[in-house]
Amino acid sequence: MKPETRKNEIIIKAAALFKDKGYSAVTMRDLATALGIKAASLYNHIDSKQAILQDIILSIAEEFTAGMETILQDEGSSINRLNQIIQLHVTIASRNADGMAALNTDWMHLENKLDYYLSLRDTYENNFRNIIIDGIEQGEIKDENVEVILFSMLSTLRSLYLWIPKKEDLNIDQLSDSLSAILISGINT
């Protein structure tokens, strides 16, 4: 992420702290100390603790929304689209793992932006589901339970943020390819 402005530095540091302890357990004094300033000074740059969370989560959620729209506009088989989705998740998670943590575990603290977030998530999941349904109808994907397929892929992709930071030896493209192979072709011989 880009720490150009002081506000951005604060948001990035906040995301890192939120990842370790969760939104509710991080105090404004914790955040200030981590930045080497006093809590009150934070308010020269940000409106509230809540606004920090909104910034972190919604910017990522909108990135996913935009990525999904691009994938839907492209021509391509369902399997091809699923591969693009995998790539989208790997890309975003590797660029902003800390933010992904907040999105995954602290979205329920979004207060007045909660409905907006949930609508983005809902749309995303529906698009994802429809790609799978299409694939089954076209004979590209096995006729297994759609919900289980969706849940299984989404669970793995949503957890990438936990895992990418500690396996830096694997590059993004390798990881995407490896994940595609496993999620789509399975693991048995």
Add this chain to the structure above:
Amino acid sequence: MKPETRKNEIIIKAAALFKDKGYSAVTMRDLATALGIKAASLYNHIDSKQAILQDIILSIAEEFTAGMETILQDEGSSINRLNQIIQLHVTIASRNADGMAALNTDWMHLENKLDYYLSLRDTYENNFRNIIIDGIEQGEIKDENVEVILFSMLSTLRSLYLWIPKKEDLNIDQLSDSLSAILISGINT
């Protein structure tokens, strides 16, 4: 779970609240109100908020540890063992989805029991990994990246608690079978 004693009622209700808002965001007054009593009354039954979290998380973690030991003692192919692991996760998650939420998202607040929890988790993951490695050596499992296989399966299994409560039409055995098929054989035709 068994709400026989008042203490158990408290722990079960706490797990439900922790699932919705996370450990740090749930106050003892929230918990008391949900039980129809005052916060101070909780302390006739439990030692501290922290002790509630420990009870919830460690009892499940020990259940997983015991389950894994049983699986390792049985004879069986690697694929067979993976299927047993899937069944173990489905069983525990469906019996105690709320507790699984705490285990997944609030383990970092365990304080003096944190090291113990991490050692259990570490051992579990190592056993899981070794089963996969065995399977590859025996030619039962494709020679893909072991860490990606492990991560992919664990992510899905660890997220079951999010998903089981809202799909009650699918029974436990059907879900196990469906998950096995998808995680092991993949989804492409």
Add this chain to the structure above:
DNA sequence: ATCGCAAACTAACAACTGTTAGTTTTTTTA
């Protein structure tokens, strides 16, 4: 009836919470 006890209550504590107001210091601009 009364004893014993589990389980509730009221009242209060010291520490911590997010945030504001007002002021001073540092950096950038002209």
Add this chain to the structure above:
DNA sequence: TAAAAAAACTAACAGTTGTTAGTTTGCGAT
């Protein structure tokens, strides 16, 4: 170098936090 803007500071607020102490209530067993 002086003015303007950015970014830090101190001090304090009102509300919330987990928890303790001491007391009262309801109920089954004697």
